[in-house]
Amino acid sequence: MTAHTSLPRRAAAELIGTAGLLAVVIGSGIKAAELSPDTGVALLANSLASAVGLGLVITLFGPLSGAHLNPVVTLTSWWARRTGGEGLHGREALVYSAAQTAGAVVGALLADAMFGRAPGTFSTQVREGGHLLVGEVVATTGLVLLIQGLQRIGRPKLIPAAVAAYIAAAIWFTSSGSFANPAGTIGRSFSDSFTGIAPQSLPGFVAAQLLGAILGLALAAFLYGNGASGTSSTPRPEAALADAGPVDGATPAKEAYEAVG
Numbered sequence: 001m002t003a004h005t006s007l008p009r010r011a012a013a014e015l016i017g018t019a020g021l022l023a024v025v026i027g028s029g030i031k032a033a034e035l036s037p038d039t040g041v042a043l044l045a046n047s048l049a050s051a052v053g054l055g056l057v058i059t060l061f062g063p064l065s066g067a068h069l070n071p072v073v074t075l076t077s078w079w080a081r082r083t084g085g086e087g088l089h090g091r092e093a094l095v096y097s098a099a100q101t102a103g104a105v106v107g108a109l110l111a112d113a114m115f116g117r118a119p120g121t122f123s124t125q126v127r128e129g130g131h132l133l134v135g136e137v138v139a140t141t142g143l144v145l146l147i148q149g150l151q152r153i154g155r156p157k158l159i160p161a162a163v164a165a166y167i168a169a170a171i172w173f174t175s176s177g178s179f180a181n182p183a184g185t186i187g188r189s190f191s192d193s194f195t196g197i198a199p200q201s202l203p204g205f206v207a208a209q210l211l212g213a214i215l216g217l218a219l220a221a222f223l224y225g226n227g228a229s230g231t232s233s234t235p236r237p238e239a240a241l242a243d244a245g246p247v248d249g250a251t252p253a254k255e256a257y258e259a260v261g
Helices: 007-035 039-065 071-082 090-114 130-152 156-173 182-188 199-224
Strands: none
Touching: 007 039, 007 090, 007 182, 039 156, 071 090, 071 130, 071 182, 071 199, 090 182, 130 156, 130 199, 182 199
């Protein structure tokens, strides 16, 4: 990302990038469910497509906005600046988060439209239970710790590949399927499909994701200190969470990460 890129252009990149990510996540979930009655096979196809799509979106939009694609990543960037590092100003963080949420909804509507489904049909997949919320806390904590940890040990170039690998794994090892993205979670409530989540399940999932972000930041500070961290709106390497599709109350995450500038 270039230092002179205007905020409107960066916001547009976040909106379009998040829309693309959600279109991949939801669209691949719909296709996988249509092609296979086996939930495990469908989840495998959905998770692989989501991880590949995430990497491509980051590669394309990272140089413009950092490709956060996730309010959690944006908020950790804002916090990094507040604590003396490099990152986004408060206004920039608000604009990024709004753009990401709008983009996630657009991506969900687009995915349903591509497959001849009624766009904007709210999901009926209720995802409740303390074990699922624990899974979301773990997924988001791990994502933030990974991004912050690699930055603080001076290996930011590993972030894109590392986050992609983490998301692919977290889709399978967490009970929730690793949504780990408030904007993506909201977007997926607009699609009654394989990767959907019912609107009534949103508060618990989003709260768990925010808690995971706090824990991830705290762990990174404890393990690595406060040096050389930060998500920046200038040419700094970073990552954002991804997002993938679900299965029986568990839904894969997606994610996104910021490309190296």
